[in-house]
Amino acid sequence: MNIIIIEDEKPSARRLQRMLESLGLKTETMLHSVEESINWFQNNEHPDLIFLDIQLSDGLSFEIFEAIKIKSAIIFTTAYDEYALQAFKLNSIDYLLKPIDEDELQKAVNQYKEQTPAQKAVTLDFDDIKKLLVNPIDREYKKRFSVKVGQHLKLINIDDIECFYSENKGTYLHTTEGRNYLLDTTLEHLEDELEPHTFFRINRKFFVNINAIKDMVSYTNSRLQIKLKSYSDQDVIVARERVKDFKSWLE
Template identity: 80%
Template sequence: MNIIIIEDEKPSARRLQRMLTALDFEANTMLHSVEESIEWFQNNEHPDLIFLDIQLSDGLSFEIFEAIDIKSAVIFTTAYDEYALQAFKLNSIDYLLKPIDEDDLKNAIDKFKGRNPQKQDVTLNFEDIKKLLVNPIEREYKKRFSVKVGQHIKLIPIEDIECVYSENKGTYLFTTDKRNYLLDLTLDQLEDELEPQVFFRVNRKFFININAIKDIISYTNSRLKIILKHYDEEDIIVARERVKDFKNWLD
């Protein structure tokens, strides 16, 4: 079976590739943008199955299907809330919420293998889905975190958090009073918990609060260096592949 992965975050693409390999499936092609994907489909035999991220670095992945007549089966990999994805079910699409769970991946593969081969795999109503993404169902994000401090439980409001970072396999909050607090969540799990208008993941290690930014400085290899109001324990660098999205987020 020919499988490809379209995902703009290369670590996520490699993780999905490893998970597929563990299930005895190979995804030997990984694409990372709308432009790259369109060019690839124009010059290669289309696969049996596509694992497709919705938001790519240069636009929505639906633009690929608008440019190329693709009949491959599609499984979306997305961080969008489950309730905002009900329209996908109506279009016979399966999806996996990030971070992807191994059992969910296996179930999606089993569903693909058990489909009716005589039935057209992809019947996408792109306009309806794009409208849903532009005007998603309102959802609640974290207003505070509870952390353990000795024998006590401390509540930390979101507005008091300058950044969230990972270090030595732990995840920490850094607050405006220059304190660090250990969380029992990973950064991947926080993707759906932090309000995207306030927090941005600048690289694999850091989420930053837009209200905590003191300065933004040009850095080597077309990257950016972020100076926060209080955090100064190490440099915070916007990954090169995230710079465009970061600038859009600032606006």
């Protein structure tokens, strides 16, 4: 299997390369920009599989496909973006949310291997995806969650939630009143239900509400520590791979 990685953040590209090697897969090439990718595709045989980030150092990766007709299968490796993820689900082999989880990577690779050659030759309509990104379709996000309190159900408005987090295989929400409630869902499902301008997934375990952030301080290994208004059960850390996107989200 011939694999290439297109990713502008070289540490992220190297990490993905190591993860693929642990699965017995060799990466032939790593590309880091739109211009470099176009030049490479013009002069090389196209690979079987591309791991593709959407935002590169010199533009959106869509520009590659506008310049070159590519029939390779694609697995997106992307930071959290609600509209992009909705589009990718319809058009690609799979997408992997950064920071990439080893189990999710294995599942995506297995999904690629199980597909027929005809299915692997995916044709992506990038114009339609770009329209979703620039002019996202109006949609309804969750306005409240129901939680079980004893034998009763309690409704909690989305504005009263500071964060969502996972702990001991459970998913919880934390309210502005300082209460924690167990949810019958996962953080992965919440990705499609939370308004992306209000909630951001800072790492594998946390979504935070922008209105609940009290302070932000530098943390080890180029990370950020978030101080929320009432939540203090554990450290709330922005993963190093998410810091750049987190700062953009704040603005």
